[in-house]
Amino acid sequence: MQTSIPRIIIIGGGFGGIQAAKSLSRSKVQVYLIDRNNHHLFQPLLYQVASSALSPGEIAVPIRSVLSKYRNVSIIMDEVTSIDTNRRTVLMTNGSLEYDWLIVAPGSRHSYFGNEQWEQYAPGLKSLSDALKIRENILYSFELAEKFYHTSDAHKYLTFIIVGGGPTGVEMAGAIAEIARKTMLRDFPLIKKSDVRVILVESGTRLLSSFSEELSEYTKNALNSLGVEVLTGIRINHVAQDYVMAGNQKIDAKNIIWAAGNSASPILKSLNIPLDRSGRAIVNQDLSIGGCDNVFVIGDAAKHTNPNGSETPGIAPAAIQQAKYVAKVIAKSLPTSERPPFRYFDKGSMATIGKAKAVAMVGSFKSKGLFAWLMWSFIHVFFLIDFRNRFRVMLEWIWYYLTNRPGARLIIYSKKTVHDIKHDKQ
Ligand SMILES: Cc1cc2nc3c(=O)[nH]c(=O)nc-3n(C[C@H](O)[C@H](O)[C@H](O)COP(=O)(O)OP(=O)(O)OC[C@H]3O[C@@H](n4cnc5c(N)ncnc54)[C@H](O)[C@@H]3O)c2cc1C
Secondary structure, eight states: OOOOSOEEEEEOOSHHHHHHHHHHTTSSOEEEEEESSSEEEOGGGHHHHHTTSSOHHHHEEEHHHHHTTOTTEEEEEOOEEEEETTTTEEEESSOEEEOSEEEEOOOEEEOOTTOGGGGGTSOBOSSHHHHHHHHHHHHHHHHHHHHTTTSTTHHHHTEEEEEOOSHHHHHHHHHHHHIIIIIHHHHOSSOOGGGOEEEEEESSSSSSTTSOHHHHHHHHHHHHHTTEEEEESOOEEEEOSSEEEETTEEEEOSEEEEOSOEEEOGGGGGGOSOBOTTSOEEOOTTSEETTEEEEEEOGGGEEOBOTTSOBOOSSHHHHHHHHHHHHHHHHTTOOGGGOOOOOOOOOOEEEEEETTEEEEEETTEEEEEHHHHHHHHHHHHHHOSOHHHHHHHHHHHHHHHHHOOOSOOOOOSOSOTTTTOOOOOO
């Protein structure tokens, strides 16, 4: 049906897209939110699905149910293939849609720095299917290690390499060490703690480089105490089916997890504007793109520099703040000359290292250990979108905290995840 009210298209139902739709729900506009998935995903807890602590349904919620009360918001489930800014049109796998205003919030994927062939052996962690793939690899590795315990291959299944020492890599390494060196051993009588190796490899000189040196050091020691071997200043320069080259060192492993780099959505290329090295759109101070004052890129897809010269980080609060700002500009139809520059307000950052250990930095305030972990837990539960999920996640955590038994250790999809290798008979 034709309407004369402004038509706004939002690409992406992540943190940025959902917030933009909510913020525009009280304006006299028609919003179309396009996402290739039917769910909004709470990425900060993805590693808990990958490590079997939570189930997919606890960190994802249908986009339709998040936005169902906003009657001027329509959801379209489809993949955006390109954007034609001259025709003000978004092209999808099935059909196209014209816009008056466009908000591009497609997030990012992991980047293998030109070695995309590594992905098949070293999956990254961005989507639910990534998390499930990693979970199945870990669980199936234990099955194979027990079955082939007396062969020379067993150690490969029990070696877990995490590439990248940022928050995702640290969280993943801590969580894997806990399940691989504690939980799983109870169920696999042959495998011993000393058989399991968890190795975190970081090319920079320290872990969590965006945190203070003191918190990096604490993180390294905390991981060591969980049994994680931390290798800093070492670059992974080759990934194969059952080993990696870490510098000059060959490490046999069937479980390699990539947490080392991001590259923004390929649809940004169709905007024909300058992109940075990670493929992010270099946006103006009002988050619009060169030559199109009605097109905004927000969240992980945008490279934005604040008026004070600092770069807005690729984290959820930044995407949410940008969405609110853009929604205001659109709701008031502000011309470029009247738009104040977007300014990111830093609310701090945190990362967990394992059960009851985390680090947090809010301005000059630093915290580590149990207190930081409690802060992390409350903030993450609080920001989970669905009330039912908050409740379920809290119950799961309490159960896991008391019993050390994560509840989602199920292999469902495939038994060919650990590269389907043939073995000698035992
Ligand atoms: C493992 C992990 C842990 C993290 N931990 C934290 C944390 O602890 N704290 C924190 O603040 N941030 C964290 N982040 C970062 C945070 O999740 C991102 O900064 C945030 O999700 C960015 O929001 P966004 O809206 O830009 O993109 P996203 O939330 O990634 O959403 C993008 C959406 O666009 C859709 N989409 C993409 N391409 C297309 C297309 N072509 N067509 C249709 N739909 C498309 C996707 O399906 C997705 O729903 C973490 C990220 C990861 C991966």
